[in-house]
Amino acid sequence: MNDTNGIAGYEVVKSLRWVDGGLVILDQTLLPVEIVEERQESVEQVWDSIKRLKVRGAPAIGIAGAYGLLVGLRPFVGEALGAFLSRVESTAAYINSSRPTAVNLSWALKRMVAFAKERAPKASDSAALYALLEEEAVRIHDEDRAICRAIGEYGAGLIKPSSGVLTHCNAGALATSELGTALAPMYIAHSRGVPFRIYSDETRPLLQGARLTSFELKQSGLDVTLICDNMAAFVMSKGLVDLCIVGCDRVAANGDTANKIGTMGVAILAKHFGIPFYVACPSSTVDLATAVGDDIEIEEREAEEVTFFGARRTGPEGVKVRNPAFDVTPAGLIAGFITEKGVIKPPYSENLARHFG
Secondary structure, X not given: OOOEEEEOOEEEEOOEEEEOOEEEEEOHHHOOXXXXXXXXXXXXHHXXXXXXXXXXXXXXHHHHHHHHHHXXXXXXXXXXXXXXXXXXXXXXXXXXXXXXXXXXXXXXXXXXXXXXXXXXXXXXXXXXXXXHHHHHHHHHHHHHHHHHHHHHHHHHOOOOOOEEEEEOOOOOHHHOOOOOOOOHHHHHHHHOOOOEEEEEEOOOOOOHHHHHHHHHXXXXXXXXXXXXXXXXXXXXXXXXXXXXXXXXXXXXXXXXXXXXXXXXXXXXXXXHHOOOEEEEXXXXXXXXXXXXXXXXXXXXXXXXXXXXXXXXXXXXXXXXXXOEOEEEEOHHHOOEEEEOOEEEOOOHHHHHHHHHO
């Protein structure tokens, strides 16, 4: 696969594509060893690809959900319009059950369902409604590209010459449609000739920082150093980190933020060492209907992700395991949210509502 996504003068592989009326995803479970695309032939395959993290990152799974809805609906084009509209709702609910924490998935699917209900009375038949839904899914994809670029523009000024920036998990091109969220400011700053270095946490247990972030940054020519998660405190203590930028999967109304497991620890360390900790996110990740972080449902994943390192067993058979995929960083540890509408500062309960209500 040699199709790439040009971003700020760089060439980065696409997380997903809509090609000839079909969804093609990059299987991120195989990175960085193999670059393999997989065409999604059924809605069950889309559900499995989201669940198994073949496609991952909050914005990307929102886009995949919108396109996945089309994959699920295509075999039923030709049904009576009322039956087809009912199928839109049931298929969206099924896809939404694949992963509970990232709000972008439910956001995109709710938008597609609401659009279908609005346009159904004006559609001549199910084929016409399907065509309109395809246009809406493409709009969601295109909007994410523009949002990523805006986040990059607003956040780039935070990166000063010769500074060190630490990030956790992957919130770059592989997690979105184009530039990413947390990595977007880094791409923009680098394209402007700002010299700086990046420290990428490996992000156990699935190593998104090692397999994905360091892969795409190295591929794009940025100065990236991969570190184990438990090295972050040491690197910070040596004065090598001046700024932390992470992505997120859901922001509660009070500013509490769910992101990949380990993010809260990075935020606590940053607070101890006096390092500003920023969260980069699109408006679709801000969930004003969730009051506080304790209300966010945290996905628990399979024990094998912890007891195995790749194909090698590293934990005793039958041992009890906790494997929460996310943790929640309290709003008080966050210096600001880098969004497509600017950098949002505290008080978050007021300012998030004002910008995204």
